[in-house]
Amino acid sequence: xxxxxxxxxxxxxxxxxxxxxxxxxxxxxxxxxxxxxxxxxxxxxxxxxxxxxxxxxxxxxxxxxxxxxxxxxxxxxxxxxxxxxxxxxxxxxxxxxxxxxxxxxxxxxxxxxxxxxxxxxxxxxxxxxxxxxxxxxxxxxxxxxxxxxxxxxxxxxxxxxxxxxxxxxxxxxxxxxxxxxxxxxxxxxxxxxxxxxxxxxxxxxxxxxxxxxxxxxxxxxxxxxxxxxxxxxxxxxxxxxxxxxxxxxxxxxxxxxxxxxxxxxxxxxxxxxxxxxxxxxxxxxxxxxxxxxxxxxxxxxxxxxxxxxxxxxxxxxxxxxxxxxxxxxxxxxxx
Ligand code: NDP
Numbered sequence: 001x002x003x004x005x006x007x008x009x010x011x012x013x014x015x016x017x018x019x020x021x022x023x024x025x026x027x028x029x030x031x032x033x034x035x036x037x038x039x040x041x042x043x044x045x046x047x048x049x050x051x052x053x054x055x056x057x058x059x060x061x062x063x064x065x066x067x068x069x070x071x072x073x074x075x076x077x078x079x080x081x082x083x084x085x086x087x088x089x090x091x092x093x094x095x096x097x098x099x100x101x102x103x104x105x106x107x108x109x110x111x112x113x114x115x116x117x118x119x120x121x122x123x124x125x126x127x128x129x130x131x132x133x134x135x136x137x138x139x140x141x142x143x144x145x146x147x148x149x150x151x152x153x154x155x156x157x158x159x160x161x162x163x164x165x166x167x168x169x170x171x172x173x174x175x176x177x178x179x180x181x182x183x184x185x186x187x188x189x190x191x192x193x194x195x196x197x198x199x200x201x202x203x204x205x206x207x208x209x210x211x212x213x214x215x216x217x218x219x220x221x222x223x224x225x226x227x228x229x230x231x232x233x234x235x236x237x238x239x240x241x242x243x244x245x246x247x248x249x250x251x252x253x254x255x256x257x258x259x260x261x262x263x264x265x266x267x268x269x270x271x272x273x274x275x276x277x278x279x280x281x282x283x284x285x286x287x288x289x290x291x292x293x294x295x296x297x298x299x300x301x302x303x304x305x306x307x308x309x310x311x312x313x314x315x316x317x318x319x320x321x322x323x324x325x326x327x328x329x330x331x332x333x334x335x
Contacts, residue, residue: 001026001250002311003066003096013252019315020050022066026247028335029079033102034089041071041094041311042122042175043318046289048251057277069094070127072111072118083110090121097311097334114293123156123329125292126301127278131158131245133288135283139274140219140243147213149232152223153190154181156302156329162188163219163301170219173212175205175228176245177324184327190304196228206231220335226248231258231299252322265268304328 001024007115010018029035032249036321047069061067071094073086080103083089093099099106115124123129135157136142148165152158153174165172166189174185175194184195192212199205209231218240220232225247232242250257266273295301306326308317310333317332 001096001098004243004311004314005066005098006051006061008063008272009053010048010252011206012047012254012318014051016319020064021312024096024099025160028223029077029100031079032049033078033100034075034080034083034108035091035098036073036089036091037076037098037138037335038071038094038096039241039333039335040119040122041096041314041334043129043314043321043330043332044069044125044247045248045251046306047318048322049316067095068092071095072124083108087112088118091127095314107306112289114289115305116293117295119305119307119329119331119333120303121284123305123330124160124296125289126299126304128156128280128329129160129292130281130285130288131278132157132290133163134278134284135163135243135276136161136219136221137282138281139245139276140221140241142168142170142219145171146218147173147216147237148219148221149174149175149209149213149217149235150172150190150221150223151196151228152246153185154327155223156326157222157225158268159185159188159304159328161297161300164192165219167295167300171213175209181324181327184304198215202227202230206234211236211243221245222247226250226257230262232238233260233262233265236265236269236319238269240271242271242273242299244273248322306330308334309333 003024005022007020025076053060088111089108129187148170150161154176161272162174172190173192174190175196177197185193194208220242222244223246226249304327314332
């Protein structure tokens with residue numbers, strides 16, 4: 001089989017030659033192993049963090065070693081008592097088309113019957129979906145009637161946040177890059193959209209947010225950081241809650257980034273800025289899957305996917321995240 005490794009650590013925006021293909025041997029499974037053919041793999045912004053050689057909540061990728069990440073696959077052969085041929089599984093053995101190994105070393109989970117397409121297990125019904133659900137409902141402590149600002153609103157996490165907030169009868173302002181994405185965010189139910197690329201100074205972005213939320217915002221769900229975060233602080237109402245989910249605008253930065261210059265307002269407005277990592281909220285998984293299934297069935301929750309085909313497209317799909325090439329979840333289709 002074929003897999004991908006880092007050829008070198010990216011500096012700034014990753015480039016194609018930061019990646020190289022490696023051969024993956026996937027022999028018949030030995031005792032306790034399974035052999036899996038991946039059907040889909042995920043590329044996610046957090047992977048950029050693992051490309052730096054630094055301590056974090058997940059260890060760094062090593063040069064020349066297979067990259068890992070979320071994947072869906074089918075068991076082709078099993079020498080493990082809990083798995084049989086044909087089982088559908090999710091694992092962290094992405095960035096390759098086939099593999100053989102121990103389930104527990106590859107964070108394998110059997111898939112609950114959701115009635116959803118396989119790819120949804122990496123998006124709406126998977127890690128990004130739970131991130132949105134836990135982040136907006138618990139971290140931001142969403143209340144009916146809140147005015148909610150969501151950045152990255154056309155992406156996997158952001159588009160889900162927009163819809164959950166609408167289900168909870170909130171007023172939603174979503175920001176995304178470009179009119180096509182803004183139209184999507186509108187279709188998903190947002191009351192107001194901001195094309196941040198058409199407002200490419202802090203003042204312009206702030207002006208657009210003030211216009212969309214003349215009485216201010218109660219909640220900010222941050223996917224991008226930078227000017228968006230500063231504008232959200234500026235527009236926050238007293239006791240506002242911020243779920244700090246990600247700051248993709250800074251993931252490729254090569255120099256020190258400025259903080260929000262108005263952070264002092266956190267005191268006077270008594271704001272809560274709370275960072276979070278989805279894995280901490282694993283207890284919400286069962287309820288998340290139940291709610292999501294209901295919402296999708298009712299037509300209250302839609303999900304968009306951007307699909308690149310073939311294992312050879314994996315780095316390009318990953319780079320695409322930082323170029324805004326995806327609407328909804330960015331995925332690579334394998335078999
Ligand atoms: P997305 O599907 O949102 O894809 C990334 C999007 O980010 C792009 O499509 C692009 O949209 C936008 N983007 C890229 N560069 C910039 C920039 N410089 N400024 C503003 N926007 C930019 O990815 P996910 O939904 O998977 O992730 C969204 C966020 O959530 C990320 O910050 C990620 O790290 C975070 N996350 C955090 C988790 C946690 O546990 N805390 C778990 C999962 C995700 P556009 O065209 O609109 O610019």
